[in-house]
Amino acid sequence: MTVWDRPERPTRPVPLDRERIVAAAVALADEGGLEEVSLRKVAARLNAGPMRLYGYIASKEELFDLMVDEVQAEILPDTAPADWREALRVLAHRTRRTVLRHEWLADLLGGRPTLGPNGLAVTEARLAALDGLADIDTVLRAVETVSAYTTGAIRREIAALRAERATGLSKRDWQRANGPHVTRMLATGRFPALAKAVHEGTDVDAETSFATGLDWVLDAVAAQLVQP
Structure with a gap:
């Protein structure tokens, strides 16, 4: 039985419920990451005894499931675009913005599907965007591909943000600090493709990089949706 199927206990003596x-728990994670989330700390924030929480949640893993489902509500748009490509684009960008608001979510994306009402609604929205445009197996692979790109790109962006905070160096500062080493290595002639990328490539921000990569993935999906 999942946490969503199990009924809650009465609220006493301190008013308490899963909501x-x-x-x-979400507030604690937003403030300090998942490592700050424990049943003891959540109970303390609610002025309740830690054991009382077990009447509503059986484990920290269940709490994480509920947290993920809670913030996934932010991914769903008020109105789904009629065009499949725009629908998937909107969901991907809203997923990115949701993770930027709740960085800890990046650590919990990409595993088993979430079975809460909001998680199921997000999955439904992704599948519904392509419904009728191809056979179901093609639709499933297309949604998996877009989701895999979205998750991977977001995790990379979050990792970069965390590295900046951990080192105290912005991206530009890091590049300046490591510039002499990179220059020496490129001067050896062993990395011609990398040298071309460094000297001729255009540096873009994370949002532009995400949007460009997403469009390329959607182009690939579109090629698979062409009907005979």
Whole structure:
């Protein structure tokens, strides 16, 4: 039985329910990451005893499932675009913005499908965007491909943000600090393709990089949706 199927216990003596528990856990994670989330800390924020939380949540893993489902509500647009490509693009960009608001979500994306109501609604929206445009197996592979790109790109962006905070160096500062080493290595002639990328490539921001890569993935999906 999943956490969504199991009924809640009565609220006593401190008013308590899963909604309040999850809200407190999300706030803790937003402030300090998943490592700050424990049943003890959540209970303390709610002025309740830690054991009381077990009447609503059986484990920290269940709490994480509820947290993920809670913030996935932010991914769903009010109105789904009629065009399949725009629908998938909107979902991908909204996923990215949601993770930027809740960085800890990057650590929980890409595993098993989430089975909460919001997680299922996000999956439904992705599948519905392509419904009727190809056979179901093609639709499934297309959604998996777009999701894999979205998750990978977001995780890379979050990793870069965390590295900046950990080192205290911005991207530009890091490049300046490591520039002499890179220049020496490129001067050896062993890395001609990399040298061309460094000297001739255009440096773009994370949002532009994400949008460009997403469009290329959607182009690939479109090629698979062409009907005979």
